[in-house]
Amino acid sequence: MLTSNVFKTAAIQTVAVYILSLLSIANVSAADLTKGNIEKAMSEAYAKYKDLQEGANADYIPALAKVNPGIYGIAVVTTDGQVYSLGDIKSEVSIQSISKVFTLALVMEESGADAIYNNIGVDATGQVFNSIVAVEQNRGAEMNPLVNAGAITTTSMVQGTNYKQVWDKIIARYDQFAGRKLSVLDDIYKSEAATNQRNRAIASLMSAYGHIKSDPLEATDIYTKQCAVGVNAKDLATMAATLANMGKNPVSGKQVIKADNVPEILAIMATAGLYDDSGKWLYKTGLPAKSGVGGGIIAVSPGKFGIAVISPPLDKAGNSVRAQKTIEYISNALGGNPYNVTSR
Ligand code: DON
Numbered sequence: 001m002l003t004s005n006v007f008k009t010a011a012i013q014t015v016a017v018y019i020l021s022l023l024s025i026a027n028v029s030a031a032d033l034t035k036g037n038i039e040k041a042m043s044e045a046y047a048k049y050k051d052l053q054e055g056a057n058a059d060y061i062p063a064l065a066k067v068n069p070g071i072y073g074i075a076v077v078t079t080d081g082q083v084y085s086l087g088d089i090k091s092e093v094s095i096q097s098i099s100k101v102f103t104l105a106l107v108m109e110e111s112g113a114d115a116i117y118n119n120i121g122v123d124a125t126g127q128v129f130n131s132i133v134a135v136e137q138n139r140g141a142e143m144n145p146l147v148n149a150g151a152i153t154t155t156s157m158v159q160g161t162n163y164k165q166v167w168d169k170i171i172a173r174y175d176q177f178a179g180r181k182l183s184v185l186d187d188i189y190k191s192e193a194a195t196n197q198r199n200r201a202i203a204s205l206m207s208a209y210g211h212i213k214s215d216p217l218e219a220t221d222i223y224t225k226q227c228a229v230g231v232n233a234k235d236l237a238t239m240a241a242t243l244a245n246m247g248k249n250p251v252s253g254k255q256v257i258k259a260d261n262v263p264e265i266l267a268i269m270a271t272a273g274l275y276d277d278s279g280k281w282l283y284k285t286g287l288p289a290k291s292g293v294g295g296g297i298i299a300v301s302p303g304k305f306g307i308a309v310i311s312p313p314l315d316k317a318g319n320s321v322r323a324q325k326t327i328e329y330i331s332n333a334l335g336g337n338p339y340n341v342t343s344r
Contacts, residue, residue: 032335033078033304041333042074042086045326050087055313055321058293063191067093069312071295073233074326077241078305081250085234092230093310094188096292097129099174099226100151101269102239105247106173107145107157108261115157119211120150122268129275129318130198132205140209146272146290152203155226156212156219163218170226176256177239179249182229188294189228196224231296233310240298240306243288266300274324277317285328286337297323301336 050072059065071093075085108116116122121142125134130148143150160166175181203216212219231239242249243266246259269288274281274297281289289299295312297320307330311322331337 033080033082035082035084037334038076038078038082038084041330042076042084044333045329046072046074046086048329049322049325052322052325053313055315057295057312058314058318061188061192061195061293063188064094064293064312067295067312071310071312072322073310074308074330075233075237076305076307076330077234077237077250079241079245079250079303081253083234083238083251085237087233088310089233091310092185092232093296093312094185094227094292094294095174095229095231095236095296096227096294097146097151098231098236098239098290098292098294098296098298099229100146100154101243101265101273101290101298102174102177103151103154103158103170103223103226104145104268105177105243105257105261105265106170107154108265109257110159111157113261113264116145116154116264119157119213120145120153122264122271124272124278126276130202132198132202135202135205135209140206140211144268144272146268147275148199149202149206152199152216152219152223153206153211153213155223156203156214156216158222163222166214167222167225170222171229173256174226174229174239176249176252176254177242178231178235179238179252179254180235182231182235184225184228185230186228189225192224192228193221196220199224227292231310233296233308236296236298236308236310237306240300240308242306244300244302244304244306266302269300274319275317277315277319281319281324285331286339287327287331289327291319291323293318295320295323297327299327299331299336301331301334302338304336305334307331307336 127134207216247257266288273290287299309323
């Protein structure tokens with residue numbers, strides 16, 4: 001009799017522990033993304049890094065050197081549509097290389113993921129983002145859509161019969177990702193267009209190797225314009241959250257791209273989103289991300305949230321110093337690393 005009671009008690013305890021462990025898994029994936037937890041993580045990160053002054057504005061595009069290095073804006077948008085922002089979220093900076101992700105999304109939508117895989121590639125180049133050596137090494141193959149050669153090629157693959165048609169499609173899709181009408185920062189566009197000889201050379205080379213699908217100089221110009229689109233931290237976080245939510249903007253509720261290609265887009269971001277430092281970044285956060293020389297970084301915690309930080313001073317690899325640290329802090333505090341899960 002005593003033995004059977006002991007067994008019953010042990011069985012009840014085992015069931016109770018199992019139910020509690022299920023509840024704690026549920027807590028990690030959903031309840032952690034409460035208003036209180038998100039705001040706490042954001043304000044701790046802001047306090048920790050607001051006085052950090054490492055890095056320097058990009059200056060190879062002259063207008064970028066003139067942007068206020070003190071801009072510091074943070075935004076988190078969850079896949080259930082909560083929106084949080086902190087710091088300077090009014091100021092817009094140019095989206096720069098972060099745009100590459102969204103033109104890539106458009107081309108995959110129109111032509112399928114294989115078109116990118118076959119014409120550009122999905123491997124890290126191991127070279128700087130505007131490397132000509134990387135193009136030469138493999139005759140324009142074995143690249144990825146997030147370095148300049150691959151990105152200009154991606155832009156050349158947007159379907160359209162003329163400049164205007166292609167541009168209108170690109171900006172319309174960016175608008176849907178951000179959930180508002182975006183526009184080009186004209187001073188940045190003009191400044192880069194006057195100094196982008198290197199990108200024009202890269203495009204001509206990619207064209208010579210047969211990868212560019214339109215006039216290479218026109219593709220470079222459209223690419224330059226897409227890089228000059230003005231965004232604030234909230235815009236970027238909403239764009240990232242749309243990827244976190246399998247292509248559906250969680251604020252507008254609109255399906256911006258079909259879900260099918262999102263895993264491939266995120267894989268490319270994980271491989272090459274922070275250029276030469278993509279490995280270090282993935283090691284610390286586990287997050288697919290993309291940086292731009294305007295000072296923005298977006299990161300995606302699949303199924304959970306998109307996060308973006310704007311702070312113009314960059315490190316040597318071309319990634320915003322404060323944005324990297326801030327995103328790492330907030331995401332890790334919120335359990336954003338997709339590789340860090342609770343065992344069963
Ligand atoms: O083509 C360029 O050089 C710039 N429009 C974009 C480069 C960029 O953002 C690289 N980011 N880390």
